[in-house]
Amino acid sequence: xxxxxxxxxxxxxxxxxxxxxxxxxxxxxxxxxxxxxxxxxxxxxxxxxxxxxxxxxxxxxxxxxxxxxxxxxxxxxxxxxxxxxxxxxxxxxxxxxxxxxxxxxxxxxxxxxxxxxxxxxxxxxxxxxxxxxxxxxxxxxxxxxxxxxxxxxxxxxxxxxxxxxxxxxxxxxxxxxxxxxxxxxxxxxxxxxxxxxxxxxxxxxxxxxxxxxxxxxxxxxxxxxxxxxxxxxxxxxxxxxxxxxxxxxxxxxxxxxxxxxxxxxxxxxxxxxxxxxxxxxxxxxxxxxxxxxxxxxx
Amino acid sequence: xxxxxxxxxxxxxxxxxxxxxxxxxxxxxxxxxxxxxxxxxxxxxxxxxxxxxxxxxxxxxxxxxxxxxxxxxxxxxxxxxxxxxxxxxxxxxxxxxxxxxxxxxxxxxxxxxxxxxxxxxxxxxxxxxxxxxxxxxxxxxxxxxxxxxxxxxxxxxxxxxxxxxxxxxxxxxxxxxxxxxxxxxxxxxxxxxxxxxxxxxxxxxxxxxxxxxxxxxxxxxxxxxxxxxxxxxxxxxxxxx
Numbered sequence: 001x002x003x004x005x006x007x008x009x010x011x012x013x014x015x016x017x018x019x020x021x022x023x024x025x026x027x028x029x030x031x032x033x034x035x036x037x038x039x040x041x042x043x044x045x046x047x048x049x050x051x052x053x054x055x056x057x058x059x060x061x062x063x064x065x066x067x068x069x070x071x072x073x074x075x076x077x078x079x080x081x082x083x084x085x086x087x088x089x090x091x092x093x094x095x096x097x098x099x100x101x102x103x104x105x106x107x108x109x110x111x112x113x114x115x116x117x118x119x120x121x122x123x124x125x126x127x128x129x130x131x132x133x134x135x136x137x138x139x140x141x142x143x144x145x146x147x148x149x150x151x152x153x154x155x156x157x158x159x160x161x162x163x164x165x166x167x168x169x170x171x172x173x174x175x176x177x178x179x180x181x182x183x184x185x186x187x188x189x190x191x192x193x194x195x196x197x198x199x200x201x202x203x204x205x206x207x208x209x210x211x212x213x214x215x216x217x218x219x220x221x222x223x224x225x226x227x228x229x230x231x232x233x234x235x236x237x238x239x240x241x242x243x244x245x246x247x248x249x250x251x252x253x254x255x256x257x258x259x260x261x262x263x264x265x266x267x268x269x270x271x272x273x274x275x276x277x278x279x280x281x282x283x284x285x286x287x288x289x290x291x292x293x294x295x296x297x298x
Numbered sequence: 299x300x301x302x303x304x305x306x307x308x309x310x311x312x313x314x315x316x317x318x319x320x321x322x323x324x325x326x327x328x329x330x331x332x333x334x335x336x337x338x339x340x341x342x343x344x345x346x347x348x349x350x351x352x353x354x355x356x357x358x359x360x361x362x363x364x365x366x367x368x369x370x371x372x373x374x375x376x377x378x379x380x381x382x383x384x385x386x387x388x389x390x391x392x393x394x395x396x397x398x399x400x401x402x403x404x405x406x407x408x409x410x411x412x413x414x415x416x417x418x419x420x421x422x423x424x425x426x427x428x429x430x431x432x433x434x435x436x437x438x439x440x441x442x443x444x445x446x447x448x449x450x451x452x453x454x455x456x457x458x459x460x461x462x463x464x465x466x467x468x469x470x471x472x473x474x475x476x477x478x479x480x481x482x483x484x485x486x487x488x489x490x491x492x493x494x495x496x497x498x499x500x501x502x503x504x505x506x507x508x509x510x511x512x513x514x515x516x517x518x519x520x521x522x523x524x525x526x527x528x529x530x531x532x533x534x535x536x537x538x539x
Binding site for chain 2: 166169170172173176177179180181182183184185186187188
């Protein structure tokens with residue numbers, strides 16, 4: 001029963017990882033940028049929500065509604081002022097740019113809020129610790145359940161956006177072939193900026209849930225980036241539902257690892273990540289070799 | 299007045315000058331065919347007219363308005379559509395989505411998705427199929443349809459027969475001939491001289507980035523074009539047929 005409980009808790013934790021990772025996956029899928037400031041943007045959003053809650057006493061969910069447009073505008077600005085320029089210089093420059101952005105965000109947060117850890121848990125009352133019993137010593141925390149549900153809704157929403165709306169089709173066209181997208185009338189600059197705004201808004205949702213389920217501090221971003229990155233790589237870069245699967249695999253691996261050994265939580269997650277990455281690289285190499293052999297035979 | 303006018307256009311790929319001072323005009327309802335060997339500058343010229351390459355000199359005018367500095371996506375809204383070499387469909391999107399994405403950004407006009415399906419009936423059965431899974435002929439029909447749903451004033455077609463089976467080329471050209479007969483204005487890059495002389499109103503032959511022969515298709519012979527194509531009249535300057 002302990003093992004089943006660990007798997008259930010791992011699946012729920014995977015919902016959180018999917019929530020925090022979907023913006024990273026979305027941004028890579030569209031712009032081919034690995035945003036190293038992703039975790040720090042999540043922490044920034046958590047701080048913004050915390051500041052509003054602290055000053056006004058309003059619910060974090062209402063505060064999130066105020067923060068979302070701000071984060072969307074920030075994403076738009078980051079794309080227009082930084083990423084757009086750095087993308088012209090190849091793949092490495094955007095990586096360095098977002099790395100620099102991460103450092104700037106961390107230090108600005110440190111200057112503004114100090115090194116103390118904060119949490120949004122006190123502001124959500126019973127939601128922070130209530131749970132449902134599903135029998136046999138297995139409990140589902142209300143917050144974990146809500147997080148999983150929000151992850152499903154957000155990934156489903158992004159999937160619908162990409163497949164059912166003109167903006168989504170433009171985003172997919174640009175992701176496939178930006179030059180040809182311009183030749184069918186798509187303004188790639190505007191669409192990239194809209195996609196960055198959407199990605200950073202999803203990060204804000206992830207950051208708020210981070211603040212509700214744990215504590216956060218100015219330098220907490222890189223840890224979130226690692227989990228998000230692992231979930232995205234396991235699930236397949238750029239795939240929305242793959243991100244959910246990746247998050248669940250990571251969460252289950254971590255919880256099972258923690259059950260095996262006290263320090264197995266992080267190690268198990270990293271091992272699964274490296275295993276999937278190695279398998280993908282190996283299968284890619286094998287495919288290339290087969291193609292080369294077939295080419296030679298032809 | 300000409301619908302499309304290109305004046306002294308120069309286009310560079312880094313150090314290489316691919317197009318050297320090319321000028322031509324296309325009147326409404328005309329089909330201008332650009333012929334020439336590989337590397338003559340035909341594709342670069344079409345892409346510069348569509349806005350995909352920024353010229354280093356010269357002008358592109360649409361209905362007398364200078365569009366040289368207008369970005370490619372806005373030229374589509376103004377009425378210039380390119381069917382690129384190699385089709386360049388969005389392979390992960392369906393035929394329907396390829397047409398929808400272009401239709402959303404074009405001009406209002408008679409062409410819509412339903413009319414494209416009437417013009418290319420082969421696409422009806424493949425409407426929900428991913429573009430990457432289509433045959434070459436179906437892909438080319440989708441690429442032409444994708445340009446048509448933007449309701450262009452000028453349709454630029456770059457080697458529509460390239461890499462297609464003969465039967466697929468026949469199908470695509472049947473549709474093109476119907477389109478041209480309906481009064482469309484077309485600039486066509488093509489290697490097949492037989493087809494060029496059948497569908498074009500005028501022909502311009504390019505050699506090393508310059509127009510070396512230009513004239514009415516009806517007054518040109520295959521031999522004249524072939525000689526210009528291979529540069530056999532080198533030194534004679536630009537000839538008119």
